[in-house]
Amino acid sequence: MGEYLVDIKNERLSFFTPAGEVKALNDVSMRLEEGEVLGIVGESGSGKSVTAYSLMGLTAHPGKLIGGSLDFNGHHINDMTEKDMRKIRGNEVSIIFQDPMTSLNPVYTIGNQIREVIMLHTGKNKKEANERAKELLTLVGINEPDKRLKQYPHELSGGMRQRVMIAIALACEPKLLIADEPTTALDVTIQAQILELMMELKDKLGMAIIMITHDLGIVASMCEKIAVMYAGKIVEYGTTDEIFYNPKHEYTKGLLRSIPRLDANEHERLVPIEGTPIDLLNPPKGCPFAPRCANCMKICLREMPPVTEFSDTHYTHCFMNQKAMLEGGNA
Amino acid sequence: MSDKLVQVEHLQQYFPAGGFGKNKKYIQAVDDVSFYINKGETLGLVGESGCGKTTTGRSLLRLYEPTGGKIIYDNDVIFDKDNKIAVDMLPYRRKMQIVFQDPYASLDPRMTVGDIVGEAIDIHKLAASKQDRQDRIIEMLNRVGLNSEHANRYPHEFSGGQRQRVGIARALAVNPEFIVCDEPISALDVSIQAQVVNMFEDLQENLGLTYLFIAHDLSVVKHISNRIGVMYLGKMVELADSYELISNSLHPYTKSLISAIPIADPKVARASKRIVLEGDVPSPLNPPSGCRFRTRCPYADECCAQKQPEWKEVSKGHYVACHHLDKVN
Numbered sequence: 001m002g003e004y005l006v007d008i009k010n011e012r013l014s015f016f017t018p019a020g021e022v023k024a025l026n027d028v029s030m031r032l033e034e035g036e037v038l039g040i041v042g043e044s045g046s047g048k049s050v051t052a053y054s055l056m057g058l059t060a061h062p063g064k065l066i067g068g069s070l071d072f073n074g075h076h077i078n079d080m081t082e083k084d085m086r087k088i089r090g091n092e093v094s095i096i097f098q099d100p101m102t103s104l105n106p107v108y109t110i111g112n113q114i115r116e117v118i119m120l121h122t123g124k125n126k127k128e129a130n131e132r133a134k135e136l137l138t139l140v141g142i143n144e145p146d147k148r149l150k151q152y153p154h155e156l157s158g159g160m161r162q163r164v165m166i167a168i169a170l171a172c173e174p175k176l177l178i179a180d181e182p183t184t185a186l187d188v189t190i191q192a193q194i195l196e197l198m199m200e201l202k203d204k205l206g207m208a209i210i211m212i213t214h215d216l217g218i219v220a221s222m223c224e225k226i227a228v229m230y231a232g233k234i235v236e237y238g239t240t241d242e243i244f245y246n247p248k249h250e251y252t253k254g255l256l257r258s259i260p261r262l263d264a265n266e267h268e269r270l271v272p273i274e275g276t277p278i279d280l281l282n283p284p285k286g287c288p289f290a291p292r293c294a295n296c297m298k299i300c301l302r303e304m305p306p307v308t309e310f311s312d313t314h315y316t317h318c319f320m321n322q323k324a325m326l327e328g329g330n331a
Numbered sequence: 332m333s334d335k336l337v338q339v340e341h342l343q344q345y346f347p348a349g350g351f352g353k354n355k356k357y358i359q360a361v362d363d364v365s366f367y368i369n370k371g372e373t374l375g376l377v378g379e380s381g382c383g384k385t386t387t388g389r390s391l392l393r394l395y396e397p398t399g400g401k402i403i404y405d406n407d408v409i410f411d412k413d414n415k416i417a418v419d420m421l422p423y424r425r426k427m428q429i430v431f432q433d434p435y436a437s438l439d440p441r442m443t444v445g446d447i448v449g450e451a452i453d454i455h456k457l458a459a460s461k462q463d464r465q466d467r468i469i470e471m472l473n474r475v476g477l478n479s480e481h482a483n484r485y486p487h488e489f490s491g492g493q494r495q496r497v498g499i500a501r502a503l504a505v506n507p508e509f510i511v512c513d514e515p516i517s518a519l520d521v522s523i524q525a526q527v528v529n530m531f532e533d534l535q536e537n538l539g540l541t542y543l544f545i546a547h548d549l550s551v552v553k554h555i556s557n558r559i560g561v562m563y564l565g566k567m568v569e570l571a572d573s574y575e576l577i578s579n580s581l582h583p584y585t586k587s588l589i590s591a592i593p594i595a596d597p598k599v600a601r602a603s604k605r606i607v608l609e610g611d612v613p614s615p616l617n618p619p620s621g622c623r624f625r626t627r628c629p630y631a632d633e634c635c636a637q638k639q640p641e642w643k644e645v646s647k648g649h650y651v652a653c654h655h656l657d658k659v660n
Binding site for chain 2: 191221241245255256261262270272274277
């Protein structure tokens with residue numbers, strides 16, 4: 001503790017739906033230092049967003065934290081009341097959502113929505129808040145901030161709206177910015193603009209970023225560490241180079257093989273991961289990836305694989321890795 | 332030439348968007364687009380949302396009635412605005428099919444998968460008997476990796492990837508020659524995308540299909556296509572062989588599009604420099620005069636505002652529309 005900005009240990013989180021318990025997170029641990037960029041990749045339903053949301057105390061109704069500890073910037077999130085949470089949300093940690101079209105309020109002006117955050121958290125009056133709002137819009141690269149402050153969200157394009165979202169998120173210079181698929185709804189050329197802007201602001205303001213995405217291209221260019229999630233578990237964790245050049249878990253390898261490369265010089269057939277993700281309502285015993293894994297062993301179907309550590313930063317949850325490690329000393 | 336299966340000349344698709352008389356406004360979704368697709372090949376179409384790639388695909392099948400241009404399918408003129416030719420499409424629907432983007436919205440939730448696939452067989456009266464119909468349905472399902480027990484289920488019982496397979500089985504049910512694939516994999520998860528892409532390739536090889544593959548993801552389009560056309564704001568800006576287009580792109584828009592795609596390789600990504608375009612795509616309701624890309628183009632000048640760039644073949648099979656090719660390259 002202490003030295004880490006974020007320290008999540010063995011988090012378990014379930015959604016208690018009428019159909020039964022959905023184990024959204026199963027023993028998730030991750031750490032993040034100040035100013036670091038962590039990418040969480042995985043398919044829909046793998047628990048990427050749930051992990052990040054729980055750190056902000058934003059777990060939606062039937063969801064409940066049932067185990068583990070969450071520490072953020074000296075706060076122990078587990079014990080915090082909603083009132084205390086509100087003080088750190090926006091101030092110390094903020095979030096940008098996937099869809100800029102629906103996350104801004106359509107009936108208030110941009111200025112109104114940015115000022116609201118500033119006034120709520122800093123106690124500035126309306127005039128001061130307006131000045132700060134203008135500064136923020138300039139910071140995120142929006143021209144004519146005076147005019148934009150008076151406009152409504154529908155008058156702005158998607159890329160512009162995402163910039164406004166970023167401005168709101170950065171209003172109080174948080175220590176951690178959670179970006180939940182911030183560019184999925186945008187076109188590639190606009191995506192490039194937004195990613196560029198985020199990296200620029202990171203350097204300027206020195207915040208840490210948790211980047212949630214399913215696009216391996218984005219994490220390759222932006223992140224220092226990567227957590228690969230599958231069915232509510234982190235199956236592999238490591239630095240960007242470790243994950244891309246020395247992947248150990250079959251799922252990570254499969255993901256990397258299944259995406260076409262723009263710079264490939266000849267036609268190579270893609271190698272897909274066969275099968276479909278498991279049903280989290282009735283998860284099978286053992287490793288969640290076992291039903292789709294090419295190297296599945298008997299033990300994989302019975303027991304949850306333990307951690308295998310390759311370096312200080314690189315670990316997986318896989319029996320194959322465990323076995324190789326025990327036999328060869330090095331996998 | 333006979334090896335061209337589909338030919339599109341000066342295709343134009345305007346949609347009315349309010350206003351009366353002189354002030355009537357149009358969304359210029361597709362404007363003066365020409366291309367051809369050879370038998371057995373895949374032509375990819377890429378561009379950002381709103382650039383008219385889906386509209387091109389649909390107008391080509393006359394799901395939208397084009398407002399101008401000429402469409403030739405297998406040497407038959409099926410649409411010609413100038414000569415007022417618009418043939419009955421029913422016989423051609425058997426040969427030209429489409430797979431839609433959203434596997435959740437494009438299947439009727441009240442029909443069983445068997446009936447969804449069987450509907451086309453009924454319309455075109457392809458089955459001699461009930462048994463024959465059933466056999467055909469099962470054959471189609473098998474072909475896309477589903478089995479006979481799936482025929483009695485409803486779409487909601489399937490995952491996204493499986494639904495997309497149903498959509499493909501439906502398109503295949505009439506034994507078509509040509510399929511428009513309209514963003515067939517964008518709604519799917521990464522690990523499932525590769526499965527569906529491989530299936531498209533296998534079907535093409537086994538059945539000799541011709542595809543128009545529409546997507547916004549250039550890496551997937553490049554993987555599956557023989558040639559690629561790049562669209563911007565209703566216009567085709569560049570068209571070339573896929574490797575040629577990626578390694579030797581000429582149009583400034585294509586260049587920036589390629590550089591904007593994040594590469595899943597950290598060392599390459601760190602070394603490469605992105606060309607980040609300023610601003611947003613203008614509205615197709617009121618596109619810029621002259622070259623439509625000029626408002627975001629770093630090379631634009633007076634000439635670009637006045638004259639529309641000509642669509643010309645610069646080397647064999649490599650078409651591009653830009654005034655300043657020497658300056659750009």
